[in-house]
Structure formats: structure tokens, C-alpha cells
Amino acid sequence: MGRRKDKKVVKEHKTAYKEAKVDYKGLKKNLDKYSLKKLKKELKEKKKTYKKSKKNFEKKHITLKKSTKFAIKSKFKNKVKEQLSKNDSFAEINQHKQRATQRSQLYRSLKGTGKATIKIGAKTTKHMYRLSNRSYNLIRGNGFKQLPTRYHNSYRKFQRTKIRVQQHKVTKVFGRTKRITGIGIRVLNNPFKAKSLGIILAVVFLFVFVLSFFAPSMIRPAIVQNDRNLTESYLELTKLDAKHTNSVDTFYTNWNDPLFYLNFRYDNFNPKDETIKDYYHRKEEPKSFETISTALWETINGKEVHQVTPLDKFIRDSSSPWFLASKDFKAFDKARKEFGFFSLSNRLGKLYDKDSYLITRRMGYEHKRDSVELNEETEIKADRGTNVLAPLSGTLEEVGINRIVINQDNHARLTISGIDTSRLKKGDILNKEAYIGNSISDRIKLIYELNNGEWYKVNPAFYLSKVAYAQTTIISSSDFSPNSHVLERAKQIYDFFIKKGYSVEGIAAMLGNFDIESKINPKSAEGEFGNSIAASWDTDEWLTKSGPEIYGGRYPNILKRGLGLGQWTDTADGSTRHTMLREFAKSKGKKWYDMELQLEFMTNGDTPSSIHILEAVLNKKLGDTVSELTVAFLTKWEGNPGDKVSERIQSAQNWFQYFTRQNTIPLSTNSAEIYNKYKDKMLKPYTDKEVRAGEGWEGNAYALGNCTWYVYNRMKQLGKSIYPYMGNANEWSSTYYLTQGATLVDSPQAGDIVIFNTGVYGSHPIYGHVGICEAVLEDGSFIISEMNTAGEYSMSYRMLKPAYGLYFMRVNQ
Numbered sequence: 102m103g104r105r106k107d108k109k110v111v112k113e114h115k116t117a118y119k120e121a122k123v124d125y126k127g128l129k130k131n132l133d134k135y136s137l138k139k140l141k142k143e144l145k146e147k148k149k150t151y152k153k154s155k156k157n158f159e160k161k162h163i164t165l166k167k168s169t170k171f172a173i174k175s176k177f178k179n180k181v182k183e184q185l186s187k188n189d190s191f192a193e194i195n196q197h198k199q200r201a202t203q204r205s206q207l208y209r210s211l212k213g214t215g216k217a218t219i220k221i222g223a224k225t226t227k228h229m230y231r232l233s234n235r236s237y238n239l240i241r242g243n244g245f246k247q248l249p250t251r252y253h254n255s256y257r258k259f260q261r262t263k264i265r266v267q268q269h270k271v272t273k274v275f276g277r278t279k280r281i282t283g284i285g286i287r288v289l290n291n292p293f294k295a296k297s298l299g300i301i302l303a304v305v306f307l308f309v310f311v312l313s314f315f316a317p318s319m320i321r322p323a324i325v326q327n328d329r330n331l332t333e334s335y336l337e338l339t340k341l342d343a344k345h346t347n348s349v350d351t352f353y354t355n356w357n358d359p360l361f362y363l364n365f366r367y368d369n370f371n372p373k374d375e376t377i378k379d380y381y382h383r384k385e386e387p388k389s390f391e392t393i394s395t396a397l398w399e400t401i402n403g404k405e406v407h408q409v410t411p412l413d414k415f416i417r418d419s420s421s422p423w424f425l426a427s428k429d430f431k432a433f434d435k436a437r438k439e440f441g442f443f444s445l446s447n448r449l450g451k452l453y454d455k456d457s458y459l460i461t462r463r464m465g466y467e468h469k470r471d472s473v474e475l476n477e478e479t480e481i482k483a484d485r486g487t488n489v490l491a492p493l494s495g496t497l498e499e500v501g502i503n504r505i506v507i508n509q510d511n512h513a514r515l516t517i518s519g520i521d522t523s524r525l526k527k528g529d530i531l532n533k534e535a536y537i538g539n540s541i542s543d544r545i546k547l548i549y550e551l552n553n554g555e556w557y558k559v560n561p562a563f564y565l566s567k568v569a570y571a572q573t574t575i576i577s578s579s580d581f582s583p584n585s586h587v588l589e590r591a592k593q594i595y596d597f598f599i600k601k602g603y604s605v606e607g608i609a610a611m612l613g614n615f616d617i618e619s620k621i622n623p624k625s626a627e628g629e630f631g632n633s634i635a636a637s638w639d640t641d642e643w644l645t646k647s648g649p650e651i652y653g654g655r656y657p658n659i660l661k662r663g664l665g666l667g668q669w670t671d672t673a674d675g676s677t678r679h680t681m682l683r684e685f686a687k688s689k690g691k692k693w694y695d696m697e698l699q700l701e702f703m704t705n706g707d708t709p710s711s712i713h714i715l716e717a718v719l720n721k722k723l724g725d726t727v728s729e730l731t732v733a734f735l736t737k738w739e740g741n742p743g744d745k746v747s748e749r750i751q752s753a754q755n756w757f758q759y760f761t762r763q764n765t766i767p768l769s770t771n772s773a774e775i776y777n778k779y780k781d782k783m784l785k786p787y788t789d790k791e792v793r794a795g796e797g798w799e800g801n802a803y804a805l806g807n808c809t810w811y812v813y814n815r816m817k818q819l820g821k822s823i824y825p826y827m828g829n830a831n832e833w834s835s836t837y838y839l840t841q842g843a844t845l846v847d848s849p850q851a852g853d854i855v856i857f858n859t860g861v862y863g864s865h866p867i868y869g870h871v872g873i874c875e876a877v878l879e880d881g882s883f884i885i886s887e888m889n890t891a892g893e894y895s896m897s898y899r900m901l902k903p904a905y906g907l908y909f910m911r912v913n914q
Contacts (some may be wrong), residue, residue, distance in 0.1 A: 104162050111158050116153040123145045127446070127512065130327060131553035144151050189890045236248045322444035323361045323436040325369045328551050330816035331445075332559040335360060336475070337390065339465030342574075343396040346468035350407055351866065353463070355747065358412050359397055361437040362423070367393075381429070396422075407576045434523025442563045446550060447513050448490035449564040450534040453483060459568040459746075461544065463558045470578040478518075478546045479561045482571070482729060486542045489520045492547075492565070494533040494610050500525050503541055507531060511552055515561075518546040531764075543724075569746040571728030573754055575866075581755045590621045590696065594666075595760060597700050598719060602835065605760055605858050605906050607719035610730035613753025614738075617745055618668045624694035627651060627663035627670070637696060644683075665699050667739065676740070681706065714738045719833075725867065757860065760905040772898040779884055783875040784819065784851055787886065787896075791815050794894050800825055806893030812854055815873045815886070819852055821912045830857050834908040842913040849874045849883050858906035862899075872899075874909070 103233050121144045129137055148815070179710075324331060335356055342352040363370070366381040372394075376387035400415055400423065402408070415421040416430060425433055437546065452458060456820040461478035466473050485487070495509035504518045506524060521538040531537065560570045583591065591612055598608050612621060619625040628651035637643040648659030661671035661679040669678035685706035686693040703715060714737045717723045723733035731753040735741050776783075790796045791814035792807065798817040802825035803809035809830055814825050824839040833856045837843045846883065857870035864870035872887035875898070882902045901907075 107158050107162060111151070111154045114147070114154045118147045118151040120143075130446075148731045213559065246298060247641065248584070276477050302437075303635040305807060307598075321365070321432060321436055323364060323433075323440050324442055324444050325364050327369065328445065328447065328672075328890075329553070329557050330369065330371050331360070331563065332557075334363065334370075334390070335560055335563075336465060337372055338394055338398070339463070340473060341394060343466040343468045343473040345398075345402070345407075349467075351575040353574050354398070354401060354409075355570060357441070359401070361416075361433070361441075362412060362416065365425075365429075365433045365436070367521075382426070402574065409574050409576065427506060445563060447564060449515070449549070449561065452481065452492050452545065452565070453487050453489055457569060458482070458565055459569050459571055459729070460562055461571045461726075461729060463562065463570060463572060464558075466711045477558055478548055481545045481547065482724075482732070483519075483540045483543060483545045485540060485543055489517070489537055489540055489545065490534045491531040491537050492534070494531060494535075497525060497527055497529045499533065500527050500529075504704050505537070505542045513552070514550040514556065516546075516548040516550075519544055520837075531844075569732070571726060571732065571750065573728060573747070573750050575754050577760060581759060583759075587621055590623070591756065593696055594621070594700065597697075599905075603719035604835075605723045605757060606725075606727045607721055607730050609727050609753045609757035609760065610718060610734050611654075611715075612756040613727075613731050613749045613751075614734050615666045616752040616756075617749050618739070619661075619666050621666065623665050623696045625665065625668070627668055639692070645679075652682075664693065667699075667703070678707065678711070681708070711738060727753050772896075775884060775898040776899055779876055782878070783884060784873075787815055791818050792888065792894065794897055802826055806889060808887055808889045811888035811896075812873060816854070816912065821914050823854070823912060829868040830856065830865075830871040833869075833910060834858070837910045840910075840912060844911055844913070846911045848903070849877055850911070851876050852911075854908055854910040854912070855883075855885050855901075858908070861904060861906035862901060 119782070125144050128140065132140065137200030139484060158164075161345050168178055234417075274589060326334065338354070338356045338359065342354050346352050366379060367377050368380050369838050370377045372388070372390040375389060377390055377393065378387050379385040397412075400421075401412055403410070412423065415423040416425050416433075418424060440900055459482040460479060461477065462478070464477060464479045465475070467476050491507060493507050493509055493513060493515040495507045495513070495515075497505055498508040498514070499506035500522050503520060504516065505520070505522055507515045507517070509515075517537075519540055519542055521541055523539060547561045548558060549564060550556045550558050594612060594615075595608055598611075599605070615621045625645065626638075628646070644664065645661045648663065651659070651662060658673040659670060660673060663670040664679055664682060667678075669682045671677050671679040682699070682702055683693045686695070686698055689698060691698040704712065707715070714723075714734075718730050718734045718738065721730065723737070724730040728750045731750045732746060735744075735746065735749060744789050758796035780786075790798065792811060796814075797805070797810065798814045800808060801813045801817075801824075803813055813823055813825060822841075823843070824836075824841075827836040833854070836846065837845060837856075848854070851874055853874040855872045855874050857864040857872075859866050859869045862870075870890075872888070875884045875886050877883045878900075882900055884898060884900050886896065886898055888894065888896055
């Protein structure tokens with residue numbers, strides 16, 4: 102066999118060994134003892150084969166290593182022979198020694214030069230990286246500062262590897278415990294008791310010494326459960342949210358911190374086990390996961406009176422059953438902040454080029470009318486036309502219409518829906534984060550599966566770099582009562598924009614952001630906490646402070662501090678909205694901190710792009726829900742990459758609930774009682790043609806049995822026609838003009854269409870509701886007839902009063 106063929110054999114054996122090594126590392130966690138032993142044996146055999154073929158190649162063929170070794174050896178032998186052959190004097194021996202010394206010096210010199218070169222190169226590379234990283238952060242508006250090392254992907258990968266290696270070493274030490282214990286028992290049974298005791302003490306000392314060597318450097322990861330147990334625990338927790346959700350309260354608890362806590366306290370538990378051992382409070386009786394999770398849910402969301410409270414409050418409370426001592430809390434807090442879910446294997450790469458992803462619909466159980474159903478997909482917000490990347494490397498197993506399935510060696514499988522697949526075909530091999538197509542809508546759906554002998558689904562959110570959730574808990578009974586000054590300012594903003602025809606959702610999204618930015622206070626300045634003297638608000642020197650002046654040298658990208666409701670700022674990237682606000686105020690002859698002035702600035706004086714984005718948010722063109730609009734306002738109007746997203750969404754939801762549920766308690770829910778009492782004041786009654794299944798008026802294009810279907814029929818019965826394609830009920834307040842002769846009026850009269858914004862009087866949180874005004878009473882209340890409040894084709898009457906989020910559509914034909 103020739104040299105080339107021998108080298109090819111060595112390369113093949115080397116590749117086989119490396120692949121076996123990767124397979125062993127990837128599968129060892131999920132295999133049983135027998136399969137793991139078999140896989141380890143195969144790995145050893147392939148390693149032995151590779152070493153043997155390499156050794157044979159070096160023996161058979163001339164290599165650089167072999168040639169160099171032979172040349173040095175031959176030269177040395179020749180020199181010795183030459184000296185021995187002369188034997189004249191020791192002068193020649195000294196000369197030989199000097200030459201040897203010279204060679205050593207040359208070697209040391211070259212070695213030192215090489216080290217210095219490497220050191221200089223490393224430092225130069227490091228400084229260049231720091232400069233580029235700082236410049237990148239400056240351009241992104243995060244200041245001329247370097248990203249902390251703990252957030253580097255390479256550092257996190259190193260830490261995860263370090264954790265696994267350390268855990269493996271400690272596990273090996275514990276693995277020998279059983280054998281050591283057995284030997285100890287046999288020694289104790291020995292009649293020479295004194296000698297036995299000495300041997301046992303020596304073994305125990307050695308064991309403690311080895312364990313103490315690893316323990317100080319161990320960093321316990323935030324997640325120790327395997328992938329399957331983690332997702333099953335998460336799903337059980339979401340089921341509690343779904344079970345407690347009703348027409349009034351909606352629960353979407355953020356389960357990240359509770360999962361970190363459960364892993365810290367109960368270790369690698371299986372939620373399906375009959376009982377789970379408490380490794381923190383060891384004296385506690387083992388409980389079922391159902392008992393633990395129910396207690397945890399009630400702790401966070403309240404048992405009888407619902408109110409959301411962060412879990413950390415109970416973890417730090419010594420009287421709480423969830424209490425962690427200070428030292429343990431620090432370890433827990435460090436693990437969740439530095440590692441989070443990053444210790445999990447099978448991480449996903451980027452889905453598209455963003456720092457974080459907004460999950461608009463999470464994987465988990467959901468409340469559906471009278472049942473609880475599992476949603477296995479994760480929906481992620483994406484602008485239409487976004488360049489979508491492959492988060493997982495592998496082979497395309499399926500390519501369908503707007504849907505692909507990526508299979509990675511039958512170990513991981515990712516389904517992506519909502520993308521253009523025209524450039525892809527089955528069998529294509531994709532690299533991680535390679536471009537695969539463009540999004541065809543504003544949603545991308547993911548299903549992630551792993552295989553440990555059988556396929557099972559996991560939550561993709563745990564495997565992506567950074568996510569935020571648009572779905573948040575909404576509790577109508579929660580005590581949201583802003584102070585009178587904040588409420589007065591919020592109402593002023595609400596009234597200003599609602600009169601212009603903008604949506605309640607968009608206004609609430611804006612208020613949620615302003616709440617975090619400025620406490621909805623037009624007279625606010627960045628870094629100001631109420632200690633400034635009155636004259637400062639009109640002093641240039643104070644108003645134009647820069648980021649370093651406010652934050653002690655940090656944030657040099659802030660040239661002039663943020664002012665007002667939206668904290669308008671002058672920044673190093675060219676934004677001059679601080680200056681624009683103050684110049685606009687001068688042109689109007691008003692103070693920059695005047696509320697009406699700032700609202701006018703938002704709609705007429707700001708940059709054209711900012712005004713366009715504002716209108717798009719308020720008109721719900723950048724999202725359908727309060728959560729989506731809040732994030733859109735934050736990232737697009739404020740230009741903020743994602744600061745305090747959860748707090749902003751919760752605040753926006755609070756304001757939305759406030760403005761849509763004021764005075765929303767029905768005066769009566771008994772339809773028959775209302776009809777019998779007020780039928781003489783009401784319009785003529787409806788007939789079967791308007792309400793029965795299989796009936797209906799011609800031209801009705803609305804969904805059968807729904808409120809919109811009934812209103813179309815009822816208006817036809819009353820001699821008027823409405824446009825059959827005005828969209829969902831909550832859209833009618835902006836699409837009413839499609840109906841000939843239709844206008845929106847302030848006060849209802851019999852025959853008007855009553856339009857409910859989402860959430861008003863318990864209407865659908867996504868689609869809203871519509872009904873027909875049948876009569877108006879002396880006290881200002883009115884009676885409506887409506888369909889589908891208790892199911893399709895169901896009819897009812899209600900007595901209501903005007904409220905925020907109610908619109909009255911009058912058709913004059």
C-alpha cells in the first residue's frame with residue numbers, strides 16, 4: 102500500500118474516532134447504563150485503531166518528525182566520533198562545549214522572540230476587539246463601553262463545558278462511594294479493630310480531600326433537569342394558568358424564575374414521579390409536583406384575591422416556605438443571571454438578525470371556552486419580509502408550502518412555519534444561521550423536538566438566546582389605582598388621542614411606555630429625581646447635561662439628557678429630538694414641559710418618521726394586541742432595543758383595563774326580565790330569520806352565529822344595509838365609513854350599532870363585540886340585543902351605560 106493510501110486510512114480512522122467521540126458526548130446523558138457502556142467500548146476501540154494506524158504509518162513512511170529526529174541523532178553521533186578519533190587535547194572538548202552553549206543561547210533567544218511576538222499579537226488582537234466592540238455599542242446607542250465578558254457566547258460556552266467537566270469528575274468520585282463503603286464494612290468486620298479504624302479514617306480523609314478540591318470551583322447551573330423533564334414541568338405550570346383563566350382574568354405567568362427555583366431546590370426532578378425529594382429543606386416530607394406547583398402558582402398569583410407578586414419577594418422572606426438563606430440566594434441569583442437556560446444542550450442559533458425575540462404566543466396549555474387545550478407551537482413576532490435564518494444545522498426532511506422541517510442527525514428536529522420556501526428543496530443541507538427565506542407574515546411558528554429513543558417536543562424559548570413574552574397576566578380585579586396626578590395626566594393624553602379616532606390599545610401601549618420613561622410626567626428630565634430647584638427647568642446648563650455628567654462618566658452617546666413624556670434626547674448617532682422639542686416650544690411661545698405642547702409636538706413637530714411610527718402604533722398597524730403595540734412603540738418610536746419590556750407591557754395592560762372597564766358592571770344579566778320590563782320601549786322584536794341557524798339575510802358575509810352576523814341581519818330587518826366586509830367587531834369603529842350613510846356619534850339612540858372595543862364589558866379580548874341598541878332609558882342607560890355571548894346563535898339582552906371603549910354607529914339611509 103502506498104503512502105497516499107496509508108495516509109487516507111489514518112485520516113479515515115481519525116475522522117471515525119472524532120465522530121464517535123462527539124456521539125458519545127451528545128448521547129451519554131440520555132442513554133441507559135448498558136447502552137452507555139457499549140458506546141464507550143466502541144469509542145475506545147476506534148481510538149485504539151486510530152493510534153495503531155498512525156503508529157504504523159510513521160514506522161512505514163518517512164515523516165518530517167522522523168526525518169528531523171534522525172538528522173539530529175546522526176549529527177550528534179558524528180561529532181562524538183570525530184572528537185574521539187582525534188584525542189589530541191581537551192581544548193577541542195572545550196570548543197565543542199562552547200558551540201553547544203552558543204546553540205542553547207540561540208535557541209533561548211529564538212524562543213523569547215517567539216513568545217514576545219505571540220504576546221504582542223495577542224494584545225494587539227485583544228485591543229482591536231475591545232475598540233471594535235466599544236464602537237459597535239456606541240453606534241447601537243449603548244455607550245462607548247465593552248460588552249461584559251459574562252455575556253460573550255464563547256465565555257458562556259466555556260463555562261458550560263467547565264460545569265459539565267466538573268460535574269463529571271465529582272460524579273466519578275461519588276460513583277466510587279459504594280465500592281469504598283463496601284470495603285469499609287469488610288474492614289470493620291476484621292478483628293483488628295484499631296487497624297481497621299486507621300484505614301477507614303485514611304480513606305475518608307482522601308475522599309473529603311478530593312471532593313474539596315472540586316467543590317469550591319463548582320458553579321451550580323440554573324437548570325439541572327434534563328430537557329424532557331424541564332418541558333414537562335413547564336407545561337404543567339402553564340396548565341395551572343389555563344385552568345385559572347376565565348372571561349374576567351387571564352393568566353400568563355412568566356415561569357422562568359420559578360423553574361430556576363424548582364431546579365435549585367428539587368434538583369433533577371421528574372414531575373411525573375409520585376413524590377419529589379426536597380434537597381434544600383431535607384426534613385420536609387416529599388410532595389407531589391402537583392402539590393408543589395399549585396402552592397407555587399397561588400403564591401405568585403394569589404389564592405382567593407388574585408394579585409401578581411414576584412417570587413423573589415417570598416424567597417427573601419424568612420417566614421415564607423420558599424425562603425432561601427442569604428448565601429443560597431446569592432448562588433441561586435448568580436446562576437439564573439449568568440447562565441439561565443444557557444446550560445442546556447441543543448441550543449438554537451439566530452432565527453433572524455435581532456438581539457431578542459418577542460413571543461406573541463407561547464407553547465403551553467391555553468383556556469378555550471370551557472376546556473384546556475395544549476398549544477404545541479411557539480409564535481414569534483417578525484416583520485413581513487424579514488430574512489429568516491436556520492437556527493439549527495441539518496438536512497431538510499420536509500419542504501412544504503411556507504413550512505420546513507430541519508433534521509439534525511435524528512437527534513434534533515425543528516419545524517419552521519411562515520416563511521417563503523421557494524428556494525429550498527428536500528434533502529438540502531443547511532448550516533446553522535444560514536439564510537433560508539423571508540417571512541410571509543408577521544408571525545413565525547416553531548416546533549422543536551429532541552430524540553432520546555423517541556421524539557418529544559420541548560419549549561423553543563428555552564433554547565433561543567433572549568426572548569420576551571407579549572402574553573402577560575391580566576387581572577381585572579387587581580387594585581390598579583394610580584395616584585390622582587398621574588391619572589389626571591393619563592386621562593388628558595387619552596382624551597387627546599381618542600378624539601382623533603385612535604385605538605385604545607395603541608394609546609394604552611404609549612402610556613405603558615411613558616409610565617416607565619417619565620411616570621407620565623411632561624415635566625421630567627433624565628437623571629432627575631425631584632431634587633432640582635424650580636429655576637433648573639428653564640436653565641440651559643442644567644437641561645443640556647450629557648450622559649457622562651448624569652451617570653458618572655457612563656453613556657457618552659447621550660449628548661443632551663432626555664426630556665418630557667418620551668424622554669426626547671440628543672444622541673451621538675444624530676438624533677436631535679431634545680433640541681427639536683425645545684425649539685418647537687419657543688416657536689409656540691410655551692414652556693417645553695407643557696402637556697398640550699408635548700402632545701402637539703408628537704403629532705406635528707417631531708421627525709416625520711417618528712410621527713409616522715406614532716400613527717402606526719395608535720392605529721394598530723404594527724400589532725393587534727396591547728403587548729405587540731407596546732413593544733413596537735418601544736423599539737421603533739423610542740429606538741430602545743428592549744429595556745424593561747415586561748414592566749412596560751404590564752403597565753400598558755393596566756391602562757388598557759382601566760380605560761375599557763370603567764363603569765362596566767351590567768345592571769342586569771337576566772335577559773327575560775329585561776325584555777318583559779322594557780319591551781314597550783324597545784324596537785320591534787327580531788324574527789327567526791335574524792337569529793336561527795340556516796336562516797339569515799342575503800348578502801351577509803359575516804361568520805355564522807356570530808355577533809356581526811346577527812347585527813347585519815337585524816339592520817336588514819330594520820330596513821338598513823351595512824357593508825358585509827367591515828372586519829372583526831372591534832374594527833368597525835374605524836371601518837364604519839364603508840357603510841353608506843354611517844357615522845360615529847357620541848350618544849346612542851334606538852337602532853344604532855353598539856361597537857365594543859376589546860375587553861369592554863367582558864367582550865372578546867381579540868375580536869371585540871357588536872350589538873344593536875334597542876332602547877335608551879331616562880337615566881342614560883341603554884338596552885342592547887346581542888348574539889354569541891354564551892355561544893354561537895345564543896341571544897341575550899343587556900342593560901349598559903356609556904363607557905370608555907364603546908362606540909355608537911348610526912346609519913342614515
